[in-house]
Amino acid sequence: MKKRGVGYASIFYGTGYGNGFPDESRAYANLREDGHIDIYVEVSDVGSGGISVMWQIAAEALGVEKDLVKVIFTSTQVTKDSGTAAASRQTYNTGNAVLDAARNLRENMHMVDEKTSEMKIDFAEGNPHCCDKGDMEERDSENSKRLKEEDLKYIYSKMKDCGLSTKVDGYFKADTTTINMETGQGNPYWPYTFGAQRVTVEVDDETGKVDVLDVVAINDAGKIINPVSAEGQAEGGVAMGIGYALMEEIEVNKGSIKNRNFSDYIIPTSKDVPHIETHFIEAIEETGPYGAKGIGEPVMIPTAPAILNAIYDAVGIRFTSIPVTCDRLLLAIAEKNQ
Incomplete structure (x- = not known):
């Protein structure tokens, strides 16, 4: 029956690893002369979609067209240690490292504003665009557009002229502590x-x-x-x-x-x-x-x-x-x- x-x-x-064990991730972002951005990160994708997640995080943080971002992950000769694909940590830990790298590169790109009067990069409301300052009103009406290849080429040349680095690091460390065996207090996971x-x-x-x-x-x-x-x-x-x-x-x-x-x-x-x-x-x-x-x-x-x-x-x-x-x-x- x-x-x-x-x-x-x-x-x-x-x-994450938890209980105060060092749980660190590293990445770096590189803006190339041809207007493309490489994200170097040692993300081990065992079917979890980690590569796609890192790509999405970077493209969103940089505000660029997604096909201009490439995740480089295949060789430890060119990537830094991001930890293992274990403990369900990659999106949170390594994603935070990629986000940090992307934001640091964006900050360097934004500093061009302060060093030149020829261009403006507007990151307002998460929809960045790049243009000559004289064309701001025209481009503001198209504020939904992301940075394009020609924008990034121009930004690259200006960053070089201004002595700004086009290659920046990103880093993240999870905030956990060991458990006090006497009191049971601590922050073992986060x-x-x-x-x-x-x-x-x-x-x-x-x-x-x-x-x-x-x-x-x-x-x-x-x-x-x-x-x-x-x-x-x-x-x-x-x-x-x-x-x-x-x-x-x-x-x-x-x-x-x-x-x-x-x-x-x-x-x-x-x-x-x-x-x-x-x-x-x-x-x-x-x-x-x-x-x-x-x-x-x-x-x-x-x-x-x-x-x-x-x-x-x-x-x-x-x-x-x-x-x-x-x-x-x-x-x-x-x-x-x-």
């Missing part, structure tokens, strides 16, 4: 990401099979810089959480892993993953780049406990260990009936 149940779970997750999920399951009490029918995933990761990428991460996290709760288990015999490949280490397929409804609560994180914070790992954490709660709702059995495989569920049902 198949029985349905609904379960909920909520989490909070401290992003910032925190929050999430909640609702899961509907169907439990077959004759076979022990659990089917996940529906998932609603809600996440607060601050301002979502790339909504499509964030939605993909949320859906991928749910898929991983399903495997974590129902299938994936490492079998060890005298220190040796027995199930070393995907023929006997079972992970979810597309048939195991249901419709996933995602929502984002964009509570702005004031210290993050444009209000953003990490979303990588938190998206998978609520799934397993929500599934366990849904199983309990369906058959009245509380599991405190995972995965809940068919044989374990059947055994628990038999014990309950006895």
